[in-house]
Amino acid sequence: MGWQDVRSSLSGAMIDKGLSGLSKLALLHPRARPSRYGVEVIRERAFTNGLTLDVYRPAGADGSAIPVLYLHGGGFRILSKDTHWAMALMFAGSSARPGEAGPRYVVFNANYRLAPKHPFPAGCEDASAALLWVLAHAHEYGADASKVVLAGESAGGNLVTGLAIAASWRRPEPYARAVFEAAPQIRALLPACGMLQVSDPPHRGTPDGFVLDRMKAIASAYLPNGPQHDGTTDLADVVSFLEHAPEPDRPLPPVFAVCGGKDPVRLDTERLVPAWQRLGGKVDARYYGDGIHTFHAFVWHPLAQAAWRDQHTFLRGVFA
Numbered sequence: 001m002g003w004q005d006v007r008s009s010l011s012g013a014m015i016d017k018g019l020s021g022l023s024k025l026a027l028l029h030p031r032a033r034p035s036r037y038g039v040e041v042i043r044e045r046a047f048t049n050g051l052t053l054d055v056y057r058p059a060g061a062d063g064s065a066i067p068v069l070y071l072h073g074g075g076f077r078i079l080s081k082d083t084h085w086a087m088a089l090m091f092a093g094s095s096a097r098p099g100e101a102g103p104r105y106v107v108f109n110a111n112y113r114l115a116p117k118h119p120f121p122a123g124c125e126d127a128s129a130a131l132l133w134v135l136a137h138a139h140e141y142g143a144d145a146s147k148v149v150l151a152g153e154s155a156g157g158n159l160v161t162g163l164a165i166a167a168s169w170r171r172p173e174p175y176a177r178a179v180f181e182a183a184p185q186i187r188a189l190l191p192a193c194g195m196l197q198v199s200d201p202p203h204r205g206t207p208d209g210f211v212l213d214r215m216k217a218i219a220s221a222y223l224p225n226g227p228q229h230d231g232t233t234d235l236a237d238v239v240s241f242l243e244h245a246p247e248p249d250r251p252l253p254p255v256f257a258v259c260g261g262k263d264p265v266r267l268d269t270e271r272l273v274p275a276w277q278r279l280g281g282k283v284d285a286r287y288y289g290d291g292i293h294t295f296h297a298f299v300w301h302p303l304a305q306a307a308w309r310d311q312h313t314f315l316r317g318v319f320a
Contacts, residue, residue: 055107056106066103066187291303
């Protein structure tokens with residue numbers, strides 16, 4: 001291991017520890033209590049490979065609620081469902097109260113194996129297993145498995161886009177084939193600030209420095225052998241696949257993608273729009289001012305609040 005690898009490893013560990021600590025600290029705030037929003041959290045439901053997910057269930061989830069599978073970001077290398085409780089709560093906590101009109105969301109906030117110990121396609125395999133688990137168990141938590149929403153940010157945006165691809169094209173990977181054969185009815189895809197191409201980080205024109213180092217570290221950890229030209233890494237570089245894909249076997253779900261105006265991976269979302277439209281899918285991408293990468297995680301900030309309002313407005317339209 002060279003000095004650059006050591007520096008990258010230490011930097012990733014420091015970011016992980018720092019963000020995990022902030023997430024735990026934020027949980028102490030009274031507004032972080034799920035009960036404040038009428039939400040019950042059912043923790044540590046096992047679904048595959050020793051992995052678990054948490055279920056955020058709003059009051060009044062009577063079997064007709066919308067199941068949201070949420071996959072966290074972290075460059076495929078760090079963080080977890082426990083650092084992303086706020087994202088799950090932003091969906092479940094926005095649910096209409098019993099007796100009120102409007103959608104209710106039961107959120108399944110899942111972990112997946114992390115690189116470099118578990119490089120691609122481990123994350124895709126686990127995301128697929130999580131979706132299959134949701135399809136089989138959503139009804140136990142008051143949700144309707146016939147109207148699934150896939151949501152995630154950064155690396156999670158990549159993984160949920162891969163799930164939508166697996167559901168729409170008949171592919172050779174066993175995990176993708178299992179998703180296709182399950183024929184999930186994905187009603188909406190929300191890949192926020194998505195890192196939609198892992199390989200070749202300089203293609204974004206990112207300046208040299210810390211950001212480019214982080215992207216290179218992600219690429220080398222998640223795709224240690226680089227992109228392959230035989231299709232076996234399609235679901236790591238999802239936007240590249242979409243730009244050259246044949247007509248899907250099933251219609252694509254509508255997409256709503258939020259992204260910071262100054263996000264270093266903004267180009268990935270910009271590429272997603274024409275690629276999705278070329279294949280017959282509807283897509284709406286919104287870019288928010290000076291927002292940085294995963295800006296919407298700072299839920300108290302006006303830009304983040306605008307992004308969350310827009311996502312909820314989009315979903316209300318889908319399920320009107």
